[in-house]
Amino acid sequence: MHQEAHKTRWLVLHGPLIFPARLAVILKDIVPVASSTVQVHDAFLSFDVPGVPFLEPAHANVLVKGFNDDGEWSSKTDGEKGLDREGEAYKRWVWARCSPGVDFAGSLPRELEGVAYELAEDDVETVVSRALKFLPSSVPTVLVPVRASRFELGDVTRSLGEVSADIIVAQPETPTAGLQPSRDYHMLILRGAFLNVLSQPYLAQLTILRPMDLSPPAKARTARLYRLLLVPSFLLFYLPSRILGPVWAQLGALLFGRGAPALRALERLSRGTAGSGYWNDLAK
Template identity: 25%
Template sequence: MSSKTFRNTRKIVPISQLNVCVPDLTLTFDLPGVPYFEPCFAATQYRDPVTGEPKYPNGHFTHQADGRDNDEADDDERGALLRSDDSALDDTNVWRKPLVGVVYEVTLSDYARIIATEGGGSSYIDVVVDCYPFPADFNPSDPVPSHPSTIPFRAHTLLAPARDTANACGKTGSNNGNSHLVRHPTYAQPSPRYMSLLVIGAKEHNLPDSYRTYLSSLHAYRITSRRQRLGQVLLCLLWVPSLLLVMTLARILADNRGRAPGWLAKLQRGLFGSIWWTYDVIFRKVFGDGERTAGT
């Protein structure tokens, strides 16, 4: 949503834009990034219309299970977050209202550039959803409508396919390296840099206050020990050169739809799987948590 990223970094100039809500989707932070740097990214998942929770293959949303005992988890109790009277905010840090965002009208070439800069089709799938514009007289202090009354229109968006979270919750085992990409959907925290882009973008577009309060309430991942800092440096030396090479190739070799060749998309997924395998098997045990700030 940040204009700086969208217009300056990606060089995309929208033809028009409109603030909308999307009842069929909800905001999540369950797309794995790189431990210690960008633990996770924002994504969208299909939304249960009754509970407002994101839908996952093994049922619905599962509450945080981070491996700590109950007493330790109770002591932390997620810290002091900003609160709102809006029912979309609760202690699980899940946005239960419809997805809120901005629809951009762009050229086909610009849309291909968006696909290319979002992994070339290796991370997201393109879906078409009903978008409801906010009424002309909508006040940002008003609650986000669960059942919008405006006339919808159809728009493309990128959805991160929900993976089975059973592995992440410790219910099944797998020797497949890519199984390490299955993270618990609410455990990882985005980086301060990434959260800043979302918060600034929501402010720039004057999105609903409750949504902006929700974004501001989220904890960002921060390194709190020298061990973690050392782990960050070593992980960088081990994996970042290969990652940058693959991401650069994905942009160079993208077709006119912005999609990378199938073999390269598979290589990129395998690389991320290997990064998270290294983290789960070695780095987390030796250097500490690279997904979530200690004590949050």
């Protein structure tokens, strides 16, 4: 008599939640059935959750088409809204919430990327509750169903199939456009995306985001140093992706993918913990 298979669900984590130290807290004793880098369809990384002014001005969130993207761009009749999502007004509205400090480029930002974990049904609530500790406690959240494409490390063009997943979406009382995260928060997102080997074009998009300068004039030297630290990322990811497009995504995946195991091992050593914390190497 065969034992009934345990039910599982996919949960997508992204942005600051996939920074290795945070993932170690979120997953802790949880062993995912499988995991994969993913691109979430019709969803964008946004910064529309207000934080504490001059300390942490904005928190990352997810903008999901058809769920929390109603705004001044939309028409009065539901029948026209679908058409409006192809227009410039909608693109500008999304851009203002997803690309802090960057001039409108005439298109939508790249779709959200992150890491999806296949979890036992009983573990989903535990993981979500731990992830919520890194979000403002006063802001309500909800799990939203999405479609996500799994892909090989660093290259969204090499698909591993689609999955139905849930993603945590914050619902602030007043979602705000034009918010810029702090430098530390920005670097948290950049490092998480880099170490989890998200796609080169997505890394390029994250690289050009402009965090809010919270430093007083006396710390101008630190500000210049921060910008210098982003130069290699700009040269390696943004410029090549703009010039070469998908070709660079494939080349970057080939070059960087081979060094990913060593990079993850180095990260484990620096944290002094066993297991990658952000990639389930045993689940193939």
